[in-house]
Amino acid sequence: MKDTKVLCFANNKGGSGKTTTCSNIGYGLASLGKRVLMIDGDMQLNLSLSLFPEDQVLAMAGQDRNLYMAMKKQEALTDYIVHTPYENLDLIPSSTLMSGIEYELFTKWQREYILKKALKPVTESGIYDYILIDAPPTLGGWVINILCASHELIIPVEASPWGLFGLANMFEFLEEVKEMTPQLSLLGVVITKVDTRKNYFRQTLETLHQMKEVPVFDHYIRVDSSIEWAQDNSQPVIAYKKSSRSAKEYMELVKEVEQKCR
Numbered sequence: 099m100k101d102t103k104v105l106c107f108a109n110n111k112g113g114s115g116k117t118t119t120c121s122n123i124g125y126g127l128a129s130l131g132k133r134v135l136m137i138d139g140d141m142q143l144n145l146s147l148s149l150f151p152e153d154q155v156l157a158m159a160g161q162d163r164n165l166y167m168a169m170k171k172q173e174a175l176t177d178y179i180v181h182t183p184y185e186n187l188d189l190i191p192s193s194t195l196m197s198g199i200e201y202e203l204f205t206k207w208q209r210e211y212i213l214k215k216a217l218k219p220v221t222e223s224g225i226y227d228y229i230l231i232d233a234p235p236t237l238g239g240w241v242i243n244i245l246c247a248s249h250e251l252i253i254p255v256e257a258s259p260w261g262l263f264g265l266a267n268m269f270e271f272l273e274e275v276k277e278m279t280p281q282l283s284l285l286g287v288v289i290t291k292v293d294t295r296k297n298y299f300r301q302t303l304e305t306l307h308q309m310k311e312v313p314v315f316d317h318y319i320r321v322d323s324s325i326e327w328a329q330d331n332s333q334p335v336i337a338y339k340k341s342s343r344s345a346k347e348y349m350e351l352v353k354e355v356e357q358k359c360r
């Protein structure tokens with residue numbers, strides 16, 4: 099039985115490409131024959147919306163088989179898995195009630211490890227090669243749970259001045275969380291929404307490369323309207339339009355992620 103790798107996508111900066119990257123890396127790994135479970139950890143339901151139409155996402159969010167209910171009841175996530183329309187790709191859907199997750203965690207014993215414990219039966223079953231968790235744009239007790247449940251962190255960063263500003267907070271937070279979960283490592287920073295015509299992209303790259311201890315993925319993702327059309331169609335862009343520029347870039351990133359996880 100092979101070990102399951104748990105990767106999470108986090109950055110307190112909103113709109114940095116976390117969900118788009120999580121969804122496409124998950125779909126891309128599944129398309130290469132890997133068995134993948136994705137966990138929607140955000141009340142915005144965006145990861146769920148990248149795989150299912152809105153009415154189905156809202157139905158899942160309103161029933162008791164979603165992440166919020168599993169966390170509230172402290173149950174194993176094994177019973178909360180939903181098959182997606184895609185081969186090798188499953189999902190644990192989110193709920194808008196995740197807005198109250200910090201309150202739910204507050205009263206619980208060992209509250210940083212609720213998600214890790216709920217995930218343990220799934221990882222130990224060995225049915226998945228990868229579990230990918232999409233985090234919300236916050237840095238609180240819930241994101242600590244996500245980091246404590248993960249082996250590797252991927253930080254999507256938008257090539258913009260404020261994108262880099264947010265990154266400093268993220269690194270400080272990460273240093274503190276690492277004391278709680280020494281197994282966690284930073285797989286890399288991936289630069290998203292790149293406009294290669296703008297000089298700021300080069301400045302972003304330079305600034306990141308100056309941070310010697312920060313691994314940066316070789317592949318980056320350029321701005322591409324196909325991403326928005328894919329999301330409008332409730333699909334990852336690789337599934338929606340394999341020939342698009344972003345789909346090809348995401349497939350290259352998938353291979354890089356896979357190599358770095360070996």
Ligand SMILES: Nc1ncnc2c1ncn2[C@@H]1O[C@H](COP(=O)(O)OP(=O)(O)OP(=O)(O)O)[C@@H](O)[C@H]1O
Pocket residue numbers: 111112113114115116117118119140142144233234235290291292319320321322323325326329344
């Ligand atoms: N490469 C890209 N080209 C064009 N648009 C993109 C690209 N990547 C992401 N977007 C768009 O940018 C917005 C933010 O992306 P996404 O939702 O993935 O970020 P996020 O970090 O998950 O946001 P949040 O912090 O709200 O969870 C979305 O509207 C998405 O369609």
Ligand SMILES: [Mg+2]
Pocket residue numbers: 116117118140142144232233234
């Ligand atoms: Mg998101």
